[in-house]
Amino acid sequence: MQAITSPATTTPNRITLWSALTSVYILWGSTYLFIHFMTERMPPLYMASIRYIVAGSILYGYARLTGTKRATRAEWKSAGVVGILLLTIANGCLTVGIQYIPTGVAALLGGMLPVFLLTLNWVSFGRQRPTNLALAGLIVGLVGIYFLIKPDKMQGTGGVHANLIGAGLITFGNFSWAIGTLLAPRVSLPSGTISSGIQMLVGGTVLLIISLCVEPVTPWSILDAPAKAIGSMFYLVIFGSIIGFSSYAWLARNASPQLLSTYAFVNPVVAMLLGALFAGEIFSSQSLIGAIVALIGVILITLGRK
Template identity: 80%
Template sequence: MQAISSPVANGPGRVALWANLVSVYILWGSTYLFIHFMTEQMPPLYMVSMRYMVSGTILYTYARLTGTPRATKIEWQSAGMIGVILLAISNGCLSLGLQYIPSGIAALLGGLLPVFLLTLNWVSFGRQRPSNLALAGLVVGIVGIYFLIKPDKLQGTGDTHGYLVGASLVAFGNFAWAIGTLLSPRVSLPSGAISSGIQMIVGGLVLLPISLVMEPVTLFSIFDAPAKAIGSMFYLVIFGSIIGFSSYAWLARKAPPQLLSTYAFVNPVVAMLLGTFFAGEVFSSQSLIGAGIALIGVILITLGRK
């Protein structure tokens, strides 16, 4: 498929651009903690499926009631494909990986996303090579992630095999997310809310039968979920899925890939701060150093996005 023109050339409003970017920075940084809360006592794939089916139904219904045109058959197919990649595969892998590694480590492994995103965009999707400044920012950001996950941060994560399984699942999820992100502007998608709603509905529907086969649940197990899991799920529905994912979907179509990739450096910092205040995780001086370096990487990537 022929490459589309650069999103920068389309000139999305700066206020809208940064509002959506900050939304993804903060809200998605908080999702790791709430995914942990949601799946403490409930099977992960089942809860993720419920989350996205509820979110998608709300978004789709809202869009239709407010006059958004119905999606065409091709738009349904395209949005459904993106939903399978971004939500069923990528977030399915994340939810499974979180059963083996701490949520903070999973967030930190999100630093792999810019590597996949920029490399695939450069090599496989026929886009322009990132600027030298953006590449330098990528390297600096990865160094920051390295300091955040140096060996002393990995102590207490369980056996080596379990950690490798979890880390591999999360890494593959990031790879799938990069593919879905780069495909989004290259396929025919309906308008924002309808597109996000379809992606969530299809992603949730794909995960549900997999969960029913793999996990000890029934279709109505949601009614047996504890209050903490239900509350966390609704937080993820509203702030993680409806607001956060809609912001990401907008950015995937409007923002340059190297600017979009910066959230992978900011989310771990947000996740670790929330883990410190709400889950009793230790926020060491090493973590502060890594967070600072990662944020410098964000600045360099942002400055080099053109």
Template identity: 75%
Template sequence: MQAVSSPVSTNPNRVTLWANLISVYILWGSTYMFIHFMTERMPPLYMISARYLVSGSILYGYARLTGTPRPTLAEWKSSAIIGVLLLSIANGCLSMGIQYIPSSMAALLGGLLPVFLLSLNWVSFGRKRPSNMALAGLAIGLVGIFLLVKPDKMQTTSGIDAKLIGFALVALGNFSWAVGTLLTPRLSLPSATISSGIQMILGGLVLLPVSLALEPVTLFSIFHAPPKAIYSMIYLVIFGSIIGFSSYSWLARNASPQLLSTYAFVNPVVAMLLGTTFAGEVFSSQSFLGAAIALVGVVLITLGRK
């Protein structure tokens, strides 16, 4: 998943438009469950690093083979900054957070990214007061977050509520993703595909030594991963990183920002349906209420951007 800033076409083909929207809705919504499958029996940072090194190499190689110019040193540095924020920190925290909370709950918390974007753009980057509708959405979203992460009986062995650990990790990831998103149009980046490839490669390279230092793995642990983890990683490389990103980057160039941002509240619904159906995840009535309230807040924030 990458943040792309490009001119918007005024009249995109409707069939292509909806095909790409559905791709982002379904494929990105499914990534949470497959991250859960990929890291069930394998260390999360190691597997995320492997995923991005593979997908980044494919994207970078494809871009160069199809004639994309070699990036400048300044573009490499800018891509490295965005890659660390969006992939090393944001997706690294997400993959660790899924060890403590259901993947569908992580997706719901991830869907609250507009809350972070709105807040950061208000107090730091843009210094622009949001509309009243967006502020109402922010308040409602915070209520939904409280209900989603309110401590319950799910305790770790140390007595700390596991949901709070998962929430803290996903929240940190959201914060990092928001910073990276807001920085993207302010930095000098190469074309979308090669920029994404660089971000993935460097994001994976940053995560790898961290994984080797903190997790019980070696460089060759991938050869001992169970088939379920390997198949899930392949799915994430192809459908999450390559196809999903291609659809997103096309939408960034051809769809309105309001339409594109709808993925923020469609992905969590898809993730919840998949998690409860295929991963056996169970939601309490309080969590469902919190999710519904939070998504209302995200919708209001998105509409308020107009």
């Protein structure tokens, strides 16, 4: 959710390193299931907006109370744009997409983010040609996506059209997330915690405005939410947005990019297992083959980065 700084020159404590990795592996992998629980009986965009407004308020307030200087107007604008790309569009699409396809499939499609980063950095932002290994990974990843979302094979919740809608939303969300990720280092952002808080506040507020226009809610609908939705939302606020992100931000400063990127391989596995155990999700053999092929593609892309 922010520009990644260069890794620290000192070697981090191995216990701290693996604790942070485990946090990102498990907590971020579990967010797909809890998004599903949060939106079972509540409008998805509305619940996502409340999640980010609450988390953003906590992060922004913490940053200011601990002495972080106030962001300038230019920094607010830049962080707001990144927040809209990452949270309003990308996570908004994910939250709605999970209403149509299993959470494990959604996580696997989300794990294909390196495909979009590689392609956009090649054709637009960086004008940097990928290595041959990364290109091979791109092709393999696209083949995996085809088998994963092939309409006559994927077991979704509402038939062929629902599968395509869900996959299309998450794919578009990946595209927006990739743009936001590549844009972040090129704009003026405030320091880490306050930048994340601003991104969540702006992204959540825009998402709330959209929700009020298209969903049957009012700003106070959260008072009518069932206990399961409220509990899931606070899980996502604390463990997904605050602890999970803090672990990710620490890893971005202290771990190699290759090690950090392994979360893209582990999160889908965690999401698939949790979805099968707690949400009764079923995957066809074709979808599982597609999942394996897609993950191989992501691994090749990661290994092939310059």
